Amino acid sequence: MELSMSSEQTTKDKLLHKVNELTEREIAIFLSILQSYNNDIIIIRNKDYLLRAIDQVNLDEEDLLDLLNDLKGVLLPQDNIDWITKDLRTSLWFYNYYQEHLMPMIHFASNDISNYEDYLITGIDCSFILLEQNDQINLPFDSNDSKRPRLINRHNFYLENKIKIINKTKALHHTIFTENKYIDWVDVKNTDQLYWATDYLRKAGMLIGAKLFLAQTNEDMFARVCASLDAMDNFHNLNLQYIPTAHKKYFISSMRKAWSQKKFRDKKDVEAAQDLLLNRKAKKQLLELSSAYGISSFEMLTNLIDAAYQDMTVE
Numbered sequence: 001m002e003l004s005m006s007s008e009q010t011t012k013d014k015l016l017h018k019v020n021e022l023t024e025r026e027i028a029i030f031l032s033i034l035q036s037y038n039n040d041i042i043i044i045r046n047k048d049y050l051l052r053a054i055d056q057v058n059l060d061e062e063d064l065l066d067l068l069n070d071l072k073g074v075l076l077p078q079d080n081i082d083w084i085t086k087d088l089r090t091s092l093w094f095y096n097y098y099q100e101h102l103m104p105m106i107h108f109a110s111n112d113i114s115n116y117e118d119y120l121i122t123g124i125d126c127s128f129i130l131l132e133q134n135d136q137i138n139l140p141f142d143s144n145d146s147k148r149p150r151l152i153n154r155h156n157f158y159l160e161n162k163i164k165i166i167n168k169t170k171a172l173h174h175t176i177f178t179e180n181k182y183i184d185w186v187d188v189k190n191t192d193q194l195y196w197a198t199d200y201l202r203k204a205g206m207l208i209g210a211k212l213f214l215a216q217t218n219e220d221m222f223a224r225v226c227a228s229l230d231a232m233d234n235f236h237n238l239n240l241q242y243i244p245t246a247h248k249k250y251f252i253s254s255m256r257k258a259w260s261q262k263k264f265r266d267k268k269d270v271e272a273a274q275d276l277l278l279n280r281k282a283k284k285q286l287l288e289l290s291s292a293y294g295i296s297s298f299e300m301l302t303n304l305i306d307a308a309y310q311d312m313t314v315e
Helices: 002-021 024-035 047-056 059-076 087-102 114-127 133-138 157-174 192-202 219-231 245-277 280-293 297-314
Strands: 145-149
Touching: 002 059, 024 059, 024 114, 024 157, 087 114, 087 157, 087 219, 133 192, 157 219, 192 219, 192 245, 219 297, 280 297
Parallel strands: none
Antiparallel strands: none
């Protein structure tokens, strides 16, 4: 009896030790497997929740240990996803491409992760086909127990297919990535322009987005604008040499001209307002100030008003 209790405790200790060694991505995969035994379990990247979930399934501890040992074998290698998460522009493009082109080939696993990049990677990591009971007949058996098949084999993660598809997608992205000469007129520091560009793309039905993504900085908006332009040639055939399509070049050219026209109209409006509201001396002083600061007279006037307002509110 004491030996049995000792053996049981040893198995539990091994189980806890293995769980503590898991990466966040491995935790999500393990939860996705447990979910097939208990639909109430959700897929997140939380170790404490995983330990609670293990208690909710009626699985032998040896089987659980087997699953923990086998997780790395079904996880997408880091090298295959680093290019997706390396920067926001690439991530947004991939999310859009996955939703529109890859979803039928890699069935997305619904999960409850709140960061959109992690949500995407987890959805791909955890996607699998649960094999039918009869399919287990031909599955490899545990080397230590010829009567017990390894449970990981009940779940087809089709890892090789994922790797091939994602690597091909990487090649496409690197091929159609919009060259700087087409977008060097978009200024990441110009908030007004970025809002305008976002709205222009939205009205044209070209603005891409991603679940849980919210642009909060100029860099976020810039990445979204560039990713939307990258996505215009998503149907390129990799067997052919890439040249931006006429549609893409025309769209970017039209967009750039529209921005130039907007700047011209804004400048004329400002000049007209200055002529109407400012006397000659005030206009001369405003031009000298704007020249000294290297900004437009409109920006200079706006800054002066803001500064005066701040002084007033502080008092």
